[in-house]
Amino acid sequence: QKEVEQNSGPLSVPEGAIASLNCTYSDRGSQSFFWYRQYSGKSPELIMSIYSNGDKEDGRFTAQLNKASQYVSLLIRDSQPSDSATYLCAARGSSASKIIFGSGTRLSIRP
Amino acid sequence: GAGVSQSPSNKVTEKGKDVELRCDPISGHTALYWYRQSLGQGLEFLIYFQGNSAPDKSGLPSDRFSAERTGGSVSTLTIQRTQQEDSAVYLCASSLNGGSSYEQYFGPGTRLTVT
Numbered sequence: 001q002k003e004v005e006q007n008s009g010p011l012s013v014p015e016g017a018i019a020s021l022n023c024t025y026s027d028r029g030s031q032s033f034f035w036y037r038q039y040s041g042k043s044p045e046l047i048m049s050i051y052s053n054g055d056k057e058d059g060r061f062t063a064q065l066n067k068a069s070q071y072v073s074l075l076i077r078d079s080q081p082s083d084s085a086t087y088l089c090a091a092r093g094s095s096a097s098k099i100i101f102g103s104g105t106r107l108s109i110r111p
Numbered sequence: 112g113a114g115v116s117q118s119p120s121n122k123v124t125e126k127g128k129d130v131e132l133r134c135d136p137i138s139g140h141t142a143l144y145w146y147r148q149s150l151g152q153g154l155e156f157l158i159y160f161q162g163n164s165a166p167d168k169s170g171l172p173s174d175r176f177s178a179e180r181t182g183g184s185v186s187t188l189t190i191q192r193t194q195q196e197d198s199a200v201y202l203c204a205s206s207l208n209g210g211s212s213y214e215q216y217f218g219p220g221t222r223l224t225v226t
Contacts, residue, residue: 034214042219043202043217044154045217046214046216049213088153090215098156098159098167099144099213099215101153101154101156102153103152
């Protein structure tokens with residue numbers, strides 16, 4: 001079992017709809033969680049971090065954390081073609097500050 | 112302020128040669144990470160430096176790979192006797208690793224091609 005798991009996609013969402021990206025993690029002691037966006041040929045760019053159970057909103061993005069279910073999600077409202085990218089979920093494990101990345105979900109927003 | 116910088120941006124080398132990749136982290140960031148990303152793949156963790164602590168080298172794929180971080184700032188990743196399977200983008204990231212902030216910020220990467 002991978003430490004951080006994501007569906008590889010591609011996830012295709014119509015423009016203007018809500019895109020929902022999901023991630024599960026195996027280390028129950030993980031404390032910090034991150035979502036990164038990576039455009040093709042570019043390096044990952046931090047979108048959001050979340051540390052507490054519940055929702056955290058930033059503009060069109062909402063991160064959701066459920067530690068009991070070991071589940072993190074990212075919602076993108078009013079999806080735009082520019083949101084088409086690979087989204088990486090990451091978790092900081094309990095034992096060290098090393099960040100573990102999932103393999104990413106490819107998101108495609110169709111006009 | 113300045114972000115993470117990496118050099119060179121591209122490197123083409125012949126099989127068997129040694130290469131050095133450089134990373135300049137964000138000023139004040141105590142943690143520095145190296146990752147490798149092959150085409151269409153996820154991030155592969157290589158090595159992690161935190162302040163003056165011994166680095167976490169658990170991700171280095173072979174003893175041909177080594178890294179150092181001088182003065183708690185600049186880091187160099189060295190690959191000896193390069194092989195074609197070493198071709199990838201090498202990404203460096205830094206983070207503050209203080210309080211609740213473990214957010215990593217990535218450099219633009221070095222694309223290594225071994226011919």
